[in-house]
Amino acid sequence: MRHIIAILLQNEAGALSRVAGLFSSRGYNIESLSVAPTDDPSVSRLTLVTKGSDAVIQQINSQLLKLVDVVSVEDMTRGEHVERELLLIKVRVAADREETLKGLVARSAGKVLSVTADCHIVELTASEAQVTAFIGDAASCGEILEVVRSGALGIARGERRLHL
Secondary structure (H helix, E strand, O other), rough: OOOEEEEEEEEOHHHHHHHHHHHHHOOOOOOEEEEOOOOOOOOOEEEEEOOOHHHHHHHHHHHHOOOOEEEEEEEEEHHHHEEEEEEEEEEEEEEEEEEHHHHHHHHHOOEEEEEEOOOEEEEEEHHHHHHHHOOOOOOOOEEEEOOOOOOOOEEEEEOOOOOO
């Protein structure tokens, strides 16, 4: 099963490396990883996506909490949450397919960021599944030149939160 794990960690040199090392040393794959400072500049929020059984994820969470830089850990998929991924995609589109791409972007609530004579750069924020589907649909409109994905970000619904 796919899990989104949110981690608060001290914003110290090597902290990210220790988290990634924990995964690699145990043979777990990180499918996506996103890290940025929080409202407290001494703490960063790391969001990663991995696959495993509930027992494996529980073991990972326990091991993460043993790392000195880790403040808090939560498996976002254990409760209601909002998940989003950012996509930037560059598509070479023939003139006769340009309106098709623009329609796809509009239906997906995306935004065209740049248009040149030979390509369009599109931004889309959506779930991982919607981003993946959009890439497939965009490929039918023209040639995909470049794809940049942020990986999943997640936040709990309601009062539940990851905190210090």
